[in-house]
Amino acid sequence: MSLFLRVIASLLLLVSASTSFAADSLRAEVGKPLQAAKDLLTQKKFKDAVAKVDEASKIANLTPYEKFIIDRMRGAAAGGAGDTVTALKSFDSALASPLMSKADELPTLEIMVGLAYSGKNYPKAADLLRKYRTDGGNNPAVLALLPQVLYLSGRFADAGKELSAQLTAQEAAGKAPTEDQLQLLASCAIKQSDAAGYIAALAKLVTYHPKTSYWNDLIARTATKSGFSNRLSLDTYRLRVETGTINNAADYVDAIELALQAGLPGEAQQFLDQGYKSGLFGKGAATDLDRQNRLKAMVARKTTEDKASLAASETQASQLPNGDGLINTGLDYAGYGQFDKAIALIQKGIAKGKLKNIDEAHLHLGYVQLRAGKKDEALKTLALVKGKDGSADLARLWQIRLGAH
Numbered sequence: 460m461s462l463f464l465r466v467i468a469s470l471l472l473l474v475s476a477s478t479s480f481a482a483d484s485l486r487a488e489v490g491k492p493l494q495a496a497k498d499l500l501t502q503k504k505f506k507d508a509v510a511k512v513d514e515a516s517k518i519a520n521l522t523p524y525e526k527f528i529i530d531r532m533r534g535a536a537a538g539g540a541g542d543t544v545t546a547l548k549s550f551d552s553a554l555a556s557p558l559m560s561k562a563d564e565l566p567t568l569e570i571m572v573g574l575a576y577s578g579k580n581y582p583k584a585a586d587l588l589r590k591y592r593t594d595g596g597n598n599p600a601v602l603a604l605l606p607q608v609l610y611l612s613g614r615f616a617d618a619g620k621e622l623s624a625q626l627t628a629q630e631a632a633g634k635a636p637t638e639d640q641l642q643l644l645a646s647c648a649i650k651q652s653d654a655a656g657y658i659a660a661l662a663k664l665v666t667y668h669p670k671t672s673y674w675n676d677l678i679a680r681t682a683t684k685s686g687f688s689n690r691l692s693l694d695t696y697r698l699r700v701e702t703g704t705i706n707n708a709a710d711y712v713d714a715i716e717l718a719l720q721a722g723l724p725g726e727a728q729q730f731l732d733q734g735y736k737s738g739l740f741g742k743g744a745a746t747d748l749d750r751q752n753r754l755k756a757m758v759a760r761k762t763t764e765d766k767a768s769l770a771a772s773e774t775q776a777s778q779l780p781n782g783d784g785l786i787n788t789g790l791d792y793a794g795y796g797q798f799d800k801a802i803a804l805i806q807k808g809i810a811k812g813k814l815k816n817i818d819e820a821h822l823h824l825g826y827v828q829l830r831a832g833k834k835d836e837a838l839k840t841l842a843l844v845k846g847k848d849g850s851a852d853l854a855r856l857w858q859i860r861l862g863a864h
Contacts (some may be wrong), residue, residue: 481542489515489525495524497534505539507520512536527558530565541697543578543788546570565596576608584608606643610650619647619656626663629784638668666859681856687849690819693717694853697826702734707745715754718794720763722787724761725794731758758793765791773804782808789827798831818846822854 485493496511512533521529530553539545553559559567568591588605606622609615622644626636637834641664648656657827661677664670681687682695696714699705705714711734718727720764731754734740740751771789776784785808793801805824814820821843828837840862844854 466723476590484522484524485524485528486518486522489518489529490639493528493532496536500532500738505536505541506536508536509533509540509542517756523556525556527553527556530556534570538574541722543574544578546574547578547580547583550574559853564594565591565697566631568594568596569598569601576604579611581608581612585612585614587698600800603640606640606647610643610647615650619651619653620646622647635667636663638664640749641667654684658684662859665856671703674702675699678702678704678856681849681852684849684852685732690816691849691853693721693723693849693858694822694826696730697854698856698860702729704826705733705737706739706773708743708751711737711739712750712754715758720723721790721792724758724765725796727758728762729794729796731755761781766795776804776808779814781815782811782820783815784808785811786814786823788824793827793830801827802831816846816848816850818850818854820842822846822850825854825857829861836847 483603492511492515496515497512498647499508512529515525516529516533518525528687534546534549534553537543537549550567554564554567554571567703568587572584572587572591575581575587581670585589585605585608588602588608592602593606603625606618606625607819609618609621622640626640626644629636641660645657645660645664646661648861658677661673662679664673665677678695678699693714696705699710700714705711711730714849715727715734718724718730731740734751741748748838769788772791773785773788776788779785785804789801789804789808791801792804802824805820805827808814809817809820809824821840825837825841825844828840838858841854841858841861844851
């Protein structure tokens, strides 16, 4: 049911229940047209009901009670007729009356919120929602409108703050945020040119609604953050393969070349195979096919050479004063699917110490552990990554991918 239809249903309920007026408190000349208006409202003849309320309002010397009932009836009739300006003005008058009971105040405010929203009077809707909450209103469906009306009023910072508070409460209660809520949060950040806030919203989106488009945007924005190290480009491609966000042959070519530059021909072969499996390789212009074929031949040659020297590389790495060689050799083994061997070597390298970058070492260990299917171990390792060079950002994305909120 649309918001407008819900408002109409509430107005009719208000007429049938809350506006049952005491006949002995109304003069006959006032009560007669108001009773007719009430009957017309139940028939959804709103414009005719407005006319009857107007007839009652023109009677001289109205008592406070008569004016109060007229305001409520006009609010209901005008709201049903689509005249939200008159409806809100009438309900405002009724709310200001000492005759408005506490029992009727919150339902009336709910109706007014709906009227203001339907009438695109978003600042009014925001004010009403705050009053509703302050006065004890707690209908989640009503309160959920507050970030929306603040956003539509151009108050993006307030909307983001309000929505963040609501989402925090939802998550604490074990309720996942909706995709619409998180899209609104992301839009609030965009409107404020808040890059960090937008990335945080995307992280929530891939956590609860992991669409490829969200992952693609999140990884791209993470990799272009200020301070993100170029050393992590290959790690970025690893994550893109995992999330299915490589959609062109050029990216696979880049990934293959980066793996070869890192001395990891086995991993280059994995990227190459994925390129063909995805259908992105093996077609296109003659120049593209030629490049792919040359890369294929180079990868085949490099893997043959690498496999023949892998054991010697391991021995040589063990003799170095630091653990970086062991970590690189471990990654090399991982490229050939020898994950247990790879994990052991990387762990040995970390234990040996004197590393160029401990965070990068933990990031790579976590990656190999997850490739080995050791999810719990991978999560523990990735939690150790604290680097400000982008490694911690990538580690967090891997944690989200593994299902850690």
